[in-house]
Amino acid sequence: MTVRQIVRYPVKGLPAISLDEVSLSAGEQLPGDRRFAFWRGEDPPVGGRSPHQRRFNFRQVADDNALAALRATSSAPAQMTIISPDGSTISVDLETETGRAALSQWVGQYLGLGPLPFLESVGGQGFTDIGDKTLSLINLNSVRDLSAKAGQEIEPSRMRGNLYVEMPAWSELEMVGQDLRIGDVVFEIDSRIKRCVATEVNYTTGQRDHPTPQTLMKNFGHADCGIYVRVKTSGTLKVGDAVA
Numbered sequence: 606m607t608v609r610q611i612v613r614y615p616v617k618g619l620p621a622i623s624l625d626e627v628s629l630s631a632g633e634q635l636p637g638d639r640r641f642a643f644w645r646g647e648d649p650p651v652g653g654r655s656p657h658q659r660r661f662n663f664r665q666v667a668d669d670n671a672l673a674a675l676r677a678t679s680s681a682p683a684q685m686t687i688i689s690p691d692g693s694t695i696s697v698d699l700e701t702e703t704g705r706a707a708l709s710q711w712v713g714q715y716l717g718l719g720p721l722p723f724l725e726s727v728g729g730q731g732f733t734d735i736g737d738k739t740l741s742l743i744n745l746n747s748v749r750d751l752s753a754k755a756g757q758e759i760e761p762s763r764m765r766g767n768l769y770v771e772m773p774a775w776s777e778l779e780m781v782g783q784d785l786r787i788g789d790v791v792f793e794i795d796s797r798i799k800r801c802v803a804t805e806v807n808y809t810t811g812q813r814d815h816p817t818p819q820t821l822m823k824n825f826g827h828a829d830c831g832i833y834v835r836v837k838t839s840g841t842l843k844v845g846d847a848v849a
Contacts, residue, residue, distance in 0.1 A: 606848035608787055609745060610769040611635075615685055615699065617642035617732045618665035619712070620677035621762065622685070626843040629790050629836045634738040635767050637682035639731035641699055642724050643712065649722035653705075656727055657736040663724075666765075667803035669716055673763075674811030689715055690811070739795055739833040740767040746774040747830060754824045755815055763804045763817065764831055770848050775825075777832050784837060788846030791838035797829040804830070 611624040617639045627635060643664035644650075666673050676688045683699040687708075695711045697704035705723045713721045726732055733739070743766035752759045761769055770787070778797055785792045804817035818828040 606770065606772045608768060608770050608842065608844055608846045608848065611842060611844055612767055612769070613638050613682070614765065615640060615679065615683060616708070617660075617663050618669065618672050619685075620675050620687065621765070622677060622679040624844075626841055628841050629740075629839060631836050631839045632738060633729060633836060634731055634733070635740050637731075638740075638767060639733050640683070640726050641705075642726070642732040643709070644722035644724055649724060653722075653724055654727050655724045657730045657732060660732075660734050663732060664712075664716070664721060665803065666806050667801055670806045670813060671716060671811040672712075673806045673808045675715075687711070735833065737795070737833070737835075739835050740792075741798060741831055742766060742768040742770060742777065742792075742834050743831045744772050744774065744777045745769055746771055747777065750774045751817070751820065751824075751830060755817070755820045757815060759804070759815065759817060760808050762808045763806065764798075764800075765803070766831055768834075768842075772848060778829055781832065785834065786849045788842050789838075789840035790836060790842050791840075792834035793837045795833040795835050797827075798831040798833060800828045800830050 611627055612621040613635055614621055615637055645663055674690045678686045686696040688694045697708045699705055709720045709723045713719050743761055743764045745761055748759055748761045780794045783794050785794055800818045805813040807814045821828045
């Protein structure tokens with residue numbers, strides 16, 4: 606049982622950045638994960654900073670499907686180069702007001718909108734789907750089994766996890782409340798992840814192509830895929846670390 610990928614999403618709804626290793630602190634989330642987000646409504650929080658809020662307040666793949674087709678690279682936690690399907694790119698430093706404004710303009714134009722209100726999270730709690738400092742863990746073997754049931758590939762990227770691991774298929778769902786050691790980091794398994802319509806979106810085309818939550822319900826009697834884990838013992842996590 607092994608860690609195959611570690612992922613950070615600097616901006617909620619935008620592409621993943623793969624990491625070779627990351628230092629994790631007890632009680633904290635993956636550093637820089639979903640630190641930024643684009644506000645959906647017309648009345649964004651004053652000052653450009655906000656505590657955690659529900660996901661439907663933000664631009665994200667469930668509603669803005671075309672975001673799934675973007676790709677990105679990064680040389681630092683707040684520096685990103687984003688590539689659209691037509692090959693156009695933008696490189697920004699999100700630590701700067703200029704960089705945030707440029708990305709707001711670029712993504713808004715990509716979605717056929719005007720500049721998008723851009724927010725930074727506060728208190729070390731990123732704009733994750735739950736208001737808790739957890740990481741999401743996805744079992745690649747569970748996703749492979751789901752793909753077999755679906756009759757088509759369900760890309761693991763649809764799950765937008767932080768940690769992609771290989772374990773016996775679906776075994777992770779039975780471990781809620783237990784501890785899990787990966788390398789020298791100990792996690793407490795918090796809860797299952799119930800899947801929404803965001804997992805219906807194909808990450809190549811940026812369009813919905815399969816009713817993933819319905820396939821889960823039909824075959825397993827639930828819509829869960831993946832688990833939320835909380836860092837219990839600090840340490841450095843690396844791709845290739847053993848899961849025990």
